[in-house]
Amino acid sequence: xxxxxxxxxxxxxxxxxxxxxxxxxxxxxxxxxxxxxxxxxxxxxxxxxxxxxxxxxxxxxxxxxxxxxxxxxxxxxxxxxxxxxxxxxxxxxxxxxxxxxxxxxxxxxxxxxxxxxxxxxxxxxxxxxxxxxxxxxxxxxxxxxxxxxxxxxxxxxxxxxxxxxxxxxxxxxxxxxxxxxxxxxxxxxxxxxxxxxxxxxxxxxxxxxxxxxxxxxxxxxxxxxxxxxxxxxxxxxxxxxxxxxxxxxxxxxxxxxxxxxxxxxxxxxxxxxxxxxxxxxxxxxxxxxxxxxxxxxxxxxxxxxxxxxxxxxxxxxxxxxxxxxxxxxxxxxxxxxxxxxxxxxxxxxxxxxxxxxxxxxxxxxxxxxxxxxxxxxxxxx
Numbered sequence: 001x002x003x004x005x006x007x008x009x010x011x012x013x014x015x016x017x018x019x020x021x022x023x024x025x026x027x028x029x030x031x032x033x034x035x036x037x038x039x040x041x042x043x044x045x046x047x048x049x050x051x052x053x054x055x056x057x058x059x060x061x062x063x064x065x066x067x068x069x070x071x072x073x074x075x076x077x078x079x080x081x082x083x084x085x086x087x088x089x090x091x092x093x094x095x096x097x098x099x100x101x102x103x104x105x106x107x108x109x110x111x112x113x114x115x116x117x118x119x120x121x122x123x124x125x126x127x128x129x130x131x132x133x134x135x136x137x138x139x140x141x142x143x144x145x146x147x148x149x150x151x152x153x154x155x156x157x158x159x160x161x162x163x164x165x166x167x168x169x170x171x172x173x174x175x176x177x178x179x180x181x182x183x184x185x186x187x188x189x190x191x192x193x194x195x196x197x198x199x200x201x202x203x204x205x206x207x208x209x210x211x212x213x214x215x216x217x218x219x220x221x222x223x224x225x226x227x228x229x230x231x232x233x234x235x236x237x238x239x240x241x242x243x244x245x246x247x248x249x250x251x252x253x254x255x256x257x258x259x260x261x262x263x264x265x266x267x268x269x270x271x272x273x274x275x276x277x278x279x280x281x282x283x284x285x286x287x288x289x290x291x292x293x294x295x296x297x298x299x300x301x302x303x304x305x306x307x308x309x310x311x312x313x314x315x316x317x318x319x320x321x322x323x324x325x326x327x328x329x330x331x332x333x334x335x336x337x338x339x340x341x342x343x344x345x346x347x348x349x350x351x352x353x354x355x356x357x358x359x360x361x362x363x364x365x366x367x368x369x370x371x372x373x374x375x376x377x378x379x380x381x
Contacts, residue, residue, distance in 0.1 A: 034074035039127065039380040041066035041089075049361070049370035065089045066376065067126065071096075079103065083114075094193060095155065105178075106165040110185075113159045113192060117183035117211040118142055118226045119259050119274055121297075122156040130270070130301045130320035131341055132357050132374045137295030137326045141257050141278040143191065147293055147328060148255055148280050150201075150232040151191030158207070159194070160187030172219045179217075184210040189230045203252055205231045220266045228257035238285040246285050253281035253288070273298040295326035301345065316347040320357075337363040353378040 047060040066089060073083040085096035098112025115123045121134060122142045134144060143151045143158065151158065162185030166178035188196040189207030196202035207230030214223045232255055234248040261274030275296040282291045301320040308315070320343045328335035343357035354377055361370030 033076070034072070036070075036072050037381060038068075038070040039378060040068045041126065041376050041378050043132065043374065043376045045372070045374050047370065047372040049366065050368040052367050054368075069095065095157070104165070106167055108164050110162045110164060111160075113157055114162075115156045116143065116158050116160075116187060116209045116228070117162060117164070117185055118156070118209050118228050118257065119211075119276065120222075120224060120261055120263055120272055121274065127353065127378060127380070130299050130318075130343065130345060131322055132343075132355055132376050133359075135274075135295075135297040135299070135322065135324045135326075136337065136339060137274075137276045137297060137324075140295070140326060140328065141276050141293060146255075147278070147291065148232055148253070148282065150255070151189070154191035157192045158187040158189065159192075160185050160206075162186075170217065177215055177219065179215050181213040182211070184208075187230075189232065198250075201233060201235070203231060203233045205252065207231065221262070221264045223260075223262045225258075225260040227259075228255075230255050234281075234283050234288075236283040240285060248283035248288070251283075251288075253283070255280045268303045269300075270302070271298075271300045291328075292330045293326075293328050294330060295324075297322055297324040299323075313349065315349075318345045319343075320345050334365040337361065351380040353380075 042063070043066040044063050045060055047058075049058040050056070051058065067087055068089040069085055069087050071083070071085045073081070075081050079102050081100040081102065083096050083098055084094070087093055087095045094113065096112075096114055098110055098114045101109040103109070117123070119138060119142055121129070121138045133139070138156075139145045140147050143154050143156045145152055162183055164181070164183040166181050168179040169176045170179060171177070185208070187207045187209060188194065188202060189205070190196055190200055190202045194200040194202065196204055196206070207228065209226070209228045211224060211226035215221065216223060231252050234251045234253050236248040238246045240246060255278070257276060257278045259274055259276040261272070263272035264270070273296065275294070277294045278292070280291045280293065281288055283289075299320070299322040301318040303316055303318045306315040306317065307313070320341075322339075322341040324339040324341065326337055339359050339361050341357055341359045343355065346354045348354070354375070356376075357372075357374045359372040359374075361372060363370065
């Protein structure tokens with residue numbers, strides 16, 4: 001109790017000291033070395049899906065605090081950066097926790113917990129995406145809600161070590177633009193806030209992920225390919241009859257992913273598309289089998305600026321759309337699903353965002369369309 005009280009007193013002294021200096025001195029003390037901020041997503045979901053019997057209606061109608069982030073990042077010196085991001089929406093947890101050792105443009109090191117270098121969309125912040133949800137193929141093959149149920153709800157993150165850098169460059173309007181950007185990392189492969197030990201469901205093997213982005217000489221245009229080579233532990237049990245149970249536990253199974261895509265951004269127009277192919281060893285009562293999955297999406301948006309002459313405030317608004325196709329099992333047509341999304345992304349102020357999406361869900365396994373309406377209010381601080 002005395003330690004907690006002492007810590008509280010020390011924090012109050014530091015804050016009091018900072019409040020007594022002017023803005024320029026605060027920048028010297030904090031701004032150049034430490035940034036403390038955060039953001040929240042407050043969300044509404046309404047979904048209805050009529051089942052094949054024509055009578056049963058699956059319905060969701062709910063509000064929730066999707067994310068509540070506190071983000072601390074800074075530079076210790078010109079060669080050493082850090083970031084610590086936590087989320088408090090459901091239960092407190094670390095989202096990002098890493099350091100960067102910046103040695104040269106062409107060679108740098110990142111270590112800790114962060115987003116794996118796989119696909120265009122996975123590393124993007126939810127605050128920059130045109131959709132409230134990530135594309136199906138990103139969710140199912142990039143560590144969000146994986147088809148093999150490993151690293152579920154990890155937000156595309158893992159714990160490991162990554163090398164990255166830029167090779168070659170060209171100038172455009174006085175700005176140096178890298179021609180090739182590479183990232184290569186080794187990870188636990190077990191998701192966020194987990195070790196690779198048996199107690200966390202790990203297998204002591206390491207997964208490899210890497211990506212290459214190429215700018216072919218046109219400002220705003222990027223082409224990319226990435227690869228994921230990993231393993232996970234099977235944890236399945238199938239009861240055949242009263243006396244026979246088939247178990248697949250603590251057996252290593254492969255999961256490999258390959259993606260390529262392109263995007264174009266010019267400050268107003270955004271177009272992005274990716275294709276992902278995945279091979280995952282799965283288990284059933286007949287033994288181990290290979291599940292092949294794939295999918296792609298095409299997303300687009302265009303920014304319009306609306307300036308208020310009286311206040312000088314500039315609002316940004318963009319219509320957005322996405323075509324989103326996924327095949328969980330390439331040999332079984334009933335696993336195919338196509339989502340058609342349209343929406344409006346509105347920033348009335350630079351720290352306030354309202355994103356509204358409507359998604360029409362077309363699943364082959366269901367004779368009826370599904371309808372999903374979402375609204376998300378985001379506040380940055």
